[in-house]
Amino acid sequence: MFDSLSDRLNRSFQTIRGRGRLTEDNIKATLREVRMALLEADVALPVVKQFVEDIRARAVGNEVMTSLTPGQALIKIVKDELTALLGEANESLDLRVKPPAVVLMAGLQGAGKTTSTGKLARYLKQREKKSVLVVSTDVYRPAAIDQLARVANDVGVDFHPSQSSDKPLKIAQSAMDAARKGFYDVLIVDTAGRLGIDEKMMAEISGLNEALKPAETLFVVDAMTGQDAANTAKAFGDALPLTGVVLTKVDGDARGGAALSVRQITGKPIKFLGVGEKLEALEPFHPDRVASRILGMGDVLSLVEEAEQKVDRQKAEKLAKKLQKGKGFDLNDLADQLRQMQEMGGLGALMEKMPGGAQMPKGMAAAADDTQVKRMLAIVDSMTPQERAFPDVIKASRKRRIAGGSGTQVQDINRLLKQHLQMRKMMKKFKGGGMKKMMRAMQGMGGGGGGMPPGMGGGGTLPPGMGR
Structure with a gap:
């Protein structure tokens, strides 16, 4: 997410990071680099000008010049201003109305409205414990209604049927009646x-907006369209009383122009980020956390929240007890860690949220891809129960058999066993308070957050009570 912007900004800070003294020339040169980084990221020019000027006004004052670590002080100012630009704090959906609360989804074709409708329905059901009904008023796009029906089925929420021969307003009113009679908390309306x-x-x-009087009118926009996204959002905002924005396809957006322009140009908060194709890939937008990720400082709080949602609690407790008793970390445990890592988007997604993860070497990022994890799981799945429980029995003939069964090479088996051995040694340190020490270290890195995601730091899983 926003990789090129993150790389460029961090390069611009290299010359001042750790400096004992800054001059106006240092600051001017750094801000020139910041300005270029933002323009290359397709951030709207008026937004860039204001942002750089706000930093300059603070940077040439006592806040930086009298600091004991002026380079770090300037970076902190950039982070603060970036957070302010993105919107200060998370603004959640305001559904405090008489049920059913209506959420109207607006946007251009291809922005991902229907998928976002399903993602939001799943989020409200899973995280907010709401009963949700969804309906499509898109009578123009072929199979749009059927698509939402499938998505609703996949996320486990109810779908109000409609026909492409019906009028959109009639469909919406029918859905509203059904939502009232069914005592639903929320009705999400997908529009054309x-x-x-x-x-x-x-x-x-x-x-539709006038008839339904929605609690939330969300504009869904493709982040990869850059500052055009902000301009389109403004056009919609002039015609509709928008309450917020959902940025989609953020995982494919290396620039970040839309995220940094939308709030300033529209005055509307970004409420959610679509961070992948899967229906669980929707994150509440936290400006301070996104600013940290852009500047390579990590986002440990989001990592912990994600772990709390997706980590298998029973398996976590079982592994924690096993380690505390001094029992070994076997290949069954490794496979569990890898599968939980996949649930959280893979090692690359986790590393991105770790402090310094944005500067992870490209080779390491490639090694962390999903293909590598699938290969490792295929190897473990090709082993016998005895081999998984006692890896030391795996010698040459067994390695050849496992390689044949998993479609890999003997070198891949050797690499996996070596990685497992390293993780097993790390796990021994968790006995007798080692995990607590590591968690404290993580809290220090995350600026108050804490937590060890599955598969990270030697493969540890969050034990019960060791999150935040």
């Missing part, structure tokens, strides 16, 4: 998109 902004589209969605 167009390839561009046109009067007919705006009139239709304005009519």
Whole structure:
């Protein structure tokens, strides 16, 4: 996420990081680099100008010049201003209305409205414990209604049927009646998109907005369109009383222009980020955490929250007790760690949220990809129960058999066994308070957050009571 922007900004800080003294020339040169980094990231020019000026105003004052670590002080100012630019704090959905609370999804065609509708329904059901009904009023795009029906089934929420021959307003009113009669907490309405902004589209969605009086009107926009996303959001905001923005395809956006421009240009908060194709890949937008990730400082708080949602609690407790008793970390445990890591988006996604993860060497990032994890799981799955429990019995003939069964090479088996041995040695340190020491170290790195995601730091899983 925003890799090129993160790389460019961190390169611009190299010359001042750790400096004992800064001059106006140092600061001017660094801000020139920051300005270029933002423009290359397709951030809107007025936003860049204001952002750089705000930093300059603070940087040439006593806040930096009298600091004992002026380089770090300047970076902190950049982080603070970046957080302010992104919106200061997370703004969650305001659903404090008489049920059913209506959430209206607006946006251009191809932005990911239907998928985002499903993701949001899943989020409200799983995280907020809401009963959710979804409906599609897109009677123009072929199979749009069927697509939402499938998505609703996949995330386990109810779908209100509609026909492409019906009028959008009639569909919405029918869904509202059903939501009231069914005592649903939330009704999410997926609307039609167009390839561009046109009067007919705006009139239709304005009519829906007026009839439904939604608690939230969210604009769904593709982050990869850069500052065009912010300009489109503004056009929608002029026609509709938008309450927030959902940025989609953020995982594929290396620049970050949309995220840094939307709030300033529209005045509307970003409420959610779509960070992948999977229906669980929706994150609440926390400006301070995103600013930290952009500047390579990590996002341990989000990592811990994700672990709390996705880590198998029973397996975590079982492994914690096993380690505390001094029993070995075997290949069954390794396979469990790898599968839980996959649930959290893979090692690359976890590393991105770790302090310094943005500067992870490219070779290491490649080694952390999903293909490597799948290969490792295939190797473990090709072993006998005895081999998984007692890896030391795996000698040459067994390695050849495992390689044949998993479609890999003997070198891959050797590499896996070596990695497992290193992790097993690390796990021995967790006995007798080693885990607590590591957790304290993690808290220091994360600026108040804490937690050890599965598969990280030698493969440890979050034991019960050792998160935040």
